Amino acid sequence: MTSVLRAQGLGKRYGRRWALRECTIDIPAGHVVGLVGPNGAGKTTLLKLAAGQLEPTAGDITVLGGRPGGSPAQLAKVGFVAQDTPVYAGLTVAEHLRLGARLNPRWDDAMARERIARIGLAPAQRAGRLSGGQRAQLALTLGLAKRPELLILDEPVASLDPLARREFLQGLMEAVAEHELSVVLSSHLVSDLERVCDFLIVLVGSRVPVAAETERLLATHYRLTGPRRDPDRLPAGQHVVSARHTDRQSTYVIRTDASIHDPAWTVGQLSLEDLVLAYMEKRPAESRRVALEVQR
Numbered sequence: 473m474t475s476v477l478r479a480q481g482l483g484k485r486y487g488r489r490w491a492l493r494e495c496t497i498d499i500p501a502g503h504v505v506g507l508v509g510p511n512g513a514g515k516t517t518l519l520k521l522a523a524g525q526l527e528p529t530a531g532d533i534t535v536l537g538g539r540p541g542g543s544p545a546q547l548a549k550v551g552f553v554a555q556d557t558p559v560y561a562g563l564t565v566a567e568h569l570r571l572g573a574r575l576n577p578r579w580d581d582a583m584a585r586e587r588i589a590r591i592g593l594a595p596a597q598r599a600g601r602l603s604g605g606q607r608a609q610l611a612l613t614l615g616l617a618k619r620p621e622l623l624i625l626d627e628p629v630a631s632l633d634p635l636a637r638r639e640f641l642q643g644l645m646e647a648v649a650e651h652e653l654s655v656v657l658s659s660h661l662v663s664d665l666e667r668v669c670d671f672l673i674v675l676v677g678s679r680v681p682v683a684a685e686t687e688r689l690l691a692t693h694y695r696l697t698g699p700r701r702d703p704d705r706l707p708a709g710q711h712v713v714s715a716r717h718t719d720r721q722s723t724y725v726i727r728t729d730a731s732i733h734d735p736a737w738t739v740g741q742l743s744l745e746d747l748v749l750a751y752m753e754k755r756p757a758e759s760r761r762v763a764l765e766v767q768r
């Protein structure tokens with residue numbers, strides 16, 4: 473299957489500081505991909521590299537088989553809605569649609585108009601007078617009407633109220649179902665990502681500790697609770713994601729492909745949110761030894 477996004481050893485440095493390091497991922501087409509991580513982890517950097525708005529400092533990235541931003545055809549295949557919902561304050565909603573039609577060869581004007589009407593945006597309204605949520609909806613409409621093969625959304629729901637968020641994500645899911653669209657979206661709201669994403673990239677401290685289909689992530693991560701045990705006494709195939717210890721008890725989140733038979737452990741399943749938090753807990757520079765430290 474074709475990759476929608478493939479990165480090999482991808483890195484971006486600003487001055488002496490790496491915003492993204494050694495990122496190696498391969499995302500098959502047809503997924504709704506969630507990108508999650510703490511503030512400053514490198515999410516926007518990765519998305520801008522994919523959209524061709526930044527050049528890598530190290531490694532390679534291909535999007536839909538081509539170099540991001542490398543040609544007009546490549547630009548037409550990728551839609552990017554940046555974090556600050558970029559619309560022109562002085563232009564009306566209708567003028568945004570006309571501009572979209574002029575700039576994008578595959579523009580779907582009927583869909584854009586239908587969506588604007590459904591959301592309840594007045595065509596004559598200037599974008600500068602729209603609420604944050606309405607601007608986000610307008611930006612999404614422009615992204616969808618471009619009819620991209622890949623739509624990249626940087627924190628699209630941050631400014632939306634819970635109902636608007638649900639409607640926004642529903643609209644996105646409908647578009648994915650109708651138009652064979654792949655989507656990569658970043659968000660801090662793991663519960664939203666849990667609803668719409670079937671592939672998750674976790675980005676912590678400029679590195680990607682895990683990127684896989686959500687079903688696979690949930691099937692290979694466990695919480696183990698039991699009598700205190702140091703990590704070097706865990707089987708080789710059990711990779712520690714996070715660890716907490718008291719004098720008597722250890723709680724691990726581990727990743728493993730094998731089943732767990734050790735009767736000393738109480739084995740629990742994780743929600744996607746637990747899993748993401750476990751990866752965020754462990755700083756990338758930490759070695760396994762740090763897990764030996766007692767956390768009270």
Ligand SMILES: Nc1ncnc2c1ncn2[C@@H]1O[C@H](COP(=O)(O)OP(=O)(O)OP(=O)(O)O)[C@@H](O)[C@H]1O
Binds near residue numbers: 490509517
């Ligand atoms: N233009 C820039 N010049 C210098 N440093 C930058 C620049 N853009 C981003 N950075 C730094 O790169 C790192 C990653 O930033 P990035 O915006 O990719 O993070 P993020 O995960 O999107 O954060 P947030 O969730 O807060 O939006 C941060 O330390 C940030 O300060």
